[in-house]
Amino acid sequence: MGMQPKVLATEAALALIEKLTAKYGPLLFHQSGGCCDGSSPMCYPVGELLIGDHDVLLGEIGNTPFYMSEAQYEYWKHTQLIIDVVPGRGGMFSLEGPEGVRFLTRSRLFTEE
DSSP, rough: OSSSSSSEEEEHHHHHHHHHHHHHSSEEEEESSSSSTOOOOEEETTTTTTTOOTTTEEEEEETTEEEEEEEHHHHHTEEEEEEEEEEEEETTTTGGGGGGEEEEEEEEOOOOO
């Protein structure tokens, strides 16, 4: 588990990150834990969302940091997140909304292998 990245992105997600970075500048992700936007990975311009002491940096996808709240991480720490893109509207505050697609988190459990 120590050598495997905690967060990965599909080719489609990496292409969308590249497109959004060209449009908005440096980005960051925060895995939403519910409330208004369900449990979607949310994409913001750097500086638009304040990262707090209780947020965990899981890694980077497309040179973009990916965070999750510490409390939520306790539930997800045994999984690897795979960020993908699917058609439709996602979180209303996330940058990909106007593109007609949304980021989606898939996961798989870490095993001993």
